[in-house]
Every structure is written in structure tokens, then in C-alpha cells.
Amino acid sequence: MQEVNKGKLAFYLIASTLLITFVFYGYQICFTPNILLELEDQPFIIRPGVTFRQVQEDLGNNGFVNDMVSFSFLARLAGYDKAILPGKFLLRRNMTNLQALKVLKTGRHEPVKIIFSYVRLRQELVDKLTKNVGMTPNEFNEALDKFISNNSEGFNKDNILCMFLPNTYEVYFDILPEDLVTKLNAEYKKFWNEDRISKAKSTGLSLIQVSILASIVQAESVKQEEAPVIAGLYLNRLKKKIALQADPTLIYAVGDFTLKRVLNGHKQINSPYNTYKYPGLPPGPINVPQIASIDAVLNYQPNDYYYMCAKEDFSGYHNFAKNLEDHNRNARKYQKALTAEMEKAAQNKKSK
Numbered sequence: 001m002q003e004v005n006k007g008k009l010a011f012y013l014i015a016s017t018l019l020i021t022f023v024f025y026g027y028q029i030c031f032t033p034n035i036l037l038e039l040e041d042q043p044f045i046i047r048p049g050v051t052f053r054q055v056q057e058d059l060g061n062n063g064f065v066n067d068m069v070s071f072s073f074l075a076r077l078a079g080y081d082k083a084i085l086p087g088k089f090l091l092r093r094n095m096t097n098l099q100a101l102k103v104l105k106t107g108r109h110e111p112v113k114i115i116f117s118y119v120r121l122r123q124e125l126v127d128k129l130t131k132n133v134g135m136t137p138n139e140f141n142e143a144l145d146k147f148i149s150n151n152s153e154g155f156n157k158d159n160i161l162c163m164f165l166p167n168t169y170e171v172y173f174d175i176l177p178e179d180l181v182t183k184l185n186a187e188y189k190k191f192w193n194e195d196r197i198s199k200a201k202s203t204g205l206s207l208i209q210v211s212i213l214a215s216i217v218q219a220e221s222v223k224q225e226e227a228p229v230i231a232g233l234y235l236n237r238l239k240k241k242i243a244l245q246a247d248p249t250l251i252y253a254v255g256d257f258t259l260k261r262v263l264n265g266h267k268q269i270n271s272p273y274n275t276y277k278y279p280g281l282p283p284g285p286i287n288v289p290q291i292a293s294i295d296a297v298l299n300y301q302p303n304d305y306y307y308m309c310a311k312e313d314f315s316g317y318h319n320f321a322k323n324l325e326d327h328n329r330n331a332r333k334y335q336k337a338l339t340a341e342m343e344k345a346a347q348n349k350k351s352k
Helices: 002-031 052-061 067-075 097-105 122-127 136-150 177-191 194-204 209-219 225-240 249-253 293-300 322-350
Strands: 032-036 043-048 087-091 110-117 167-172 307-310 318-321
Touching: 002 067, 002 097, 032 097, 043 052, 052 067, 067 097, 087 097, 087 307, 110 122, 122 136, 167 177, 194 209, 194 293, 209 225, 209 249, 209 293, 225 293, 225 307, 225 318, 307 322, 318 322
Parallel strands: none
Antiparallel strands: 043 087, 110 167, 307 318
């Protein structure tokens, strides 16, 4: 009887020790800080299609998890290894495994920011739009092509950049390509309120044409305060069916954005963007115009100008003219000043 009691006692002691050890280890696994120990809060990105093994490697190699064994054990116990959600998740300093898994497993991810400003080409825009989200540029391009094929707003492959308004947008990392296109289209529709639509009608241009003209005005106007004047000048030429003769459109047609001076040879290029050769607006924008440039067209300054030339003081401003004679006079002043400046630069180079 005494031997039995000793056996039971030993069993209870061993069992109690194991239980205490298990409870203690369980407590450590769940409630001891194990994420970003003594580090700052950081976003953790999980891309679509990754495996649990890849998640483990990313967490370990980038210093998110201190003890990977305990994290992995709890993750498998919670079934996270078989239910990985893509997204951008904010993991905080000194989080426990349990807290981190709650964020990762419930899909409580943080919004990401899409930012783009000055863009000339579609691929350049697409690369910026997809930089911080889980889709590839090709996936977004496919969704955009589908939108172009089905939309009833007049967008086509040439003018589609008119739909995009430079700004900062918040979306979730796992947003689908078609949903991102829809969101940006909704922002476009929101921008074109009744007041802007009414002003567009007063110019005689469609909404898309306003944006195309705004892209030209933007490329021409180094000084923003001149933009409404330049817009008024180009509207005058459009109404009179005079070719715009806008150098930025010709540079776009040539495809060399480092080109500083347009020569007569460039003016012979056969392109719908050659506004020396073809009157009217080109088929699409030559950049993604800023909101300020679009509003400059909508709030254009009525004037009698048909010509402009850079000022001879190289201030970035223009001399505007109502007739060709005055314009040629302005052009000669600029050319004279430019020649003098170039000779001065050459003399300085020789003296060094």
C-alpha cells in the first residue's frame, strides 16, 4: 500500500512538473514579446501566393521575429500556415506571437499609398501605380485594356492617361487590378463636378480634350501664373483652326525628352502629335496633367494672343503677341540674347 502511494506521488509530481512546464511554455509562446524586440513598428508585406515557409523566412531574415520556433508552433496550432492572407500588415514593437498572428490571420492590414505626379508615358504611370500593391504592372495593364474596351466615356488607348489625376490615394495592398481601375475612374468622375463640366463646355472642348490641352499647357508653362494665359492663347488658335505649333507635342512625337530645341527637320515628322503639321489637338495627352493645369484651362484668361516666345531675360516667362510681326520681333530679341549668352559661356570655358 505504501509502495502504491509512493508511485502515485511520483506520478503526480512528474505530471505536475510537466503541466507547469507546459503552462509556462504556453504562456511564453502566447504572451511574451517576440516581435520587433526593442525595434520600431514596421509594415510587413505578404504577397499573393506565398507559402508559410516564405513567410517564416521573411519574418526571420528581416528581424521581425526573435524566436521563430515559438512563433511557428503557435502559427500551426492556429491554422495560420494553411490560411495565409496577402497584404501590408503593421507589426508593432514588442508584440507577442498571439498579437502578431491576430493581425496576420484576421487580415487587419494597413492601407498603402499610391503616389504619382509628373508622368509622360503609360508604362511609367503603371509602374508607379503598382509599386506598393500586390499586383504586377502586366496585371494592371490587362485590367486597364479591358476598361478601355468596355467604357462609354470616350477613353481609348491614346487618351486613357486623361483619366488619371496626380494625387495620393490610399488602397489596400491586395486590391484587385480591376478594382484599382474602378477606384481611379471614380476619382476622375468625382473631380469632374458640375462646375468644372460647365466651364469645360464654355471652352468648346470635351472633358478629355480639356485634359489634352492641359497637358500641353503644363509642358509650356514654367511659371504657373502664366498657365491661364497660355491656355487662352491655344484656345484662340483652336477656334481659328490655326495649328497649335506647340514644341512640347513635337518633342513627344520625336520621343526624345532631352531635346532642348526644335529644329525645322523635326517639324517634318509624320505623327498625329506633330502640331506643326496637323491642326487641332493631338489624339492624347503628352503627360498626365496636374489638377492645377486642368483648372488653368477651365479658368483660361480670355485674350487676343496667338503667339508666344520665351523672354530674352531667361526668367522662364514669355512674351505674348497678337500678330506674327510682333512675335517675330520678340523671337529676334530672344535669339539675340541666346546667342550672346552662348558666346559668353564659350568665352568663360576658354578662360578656364
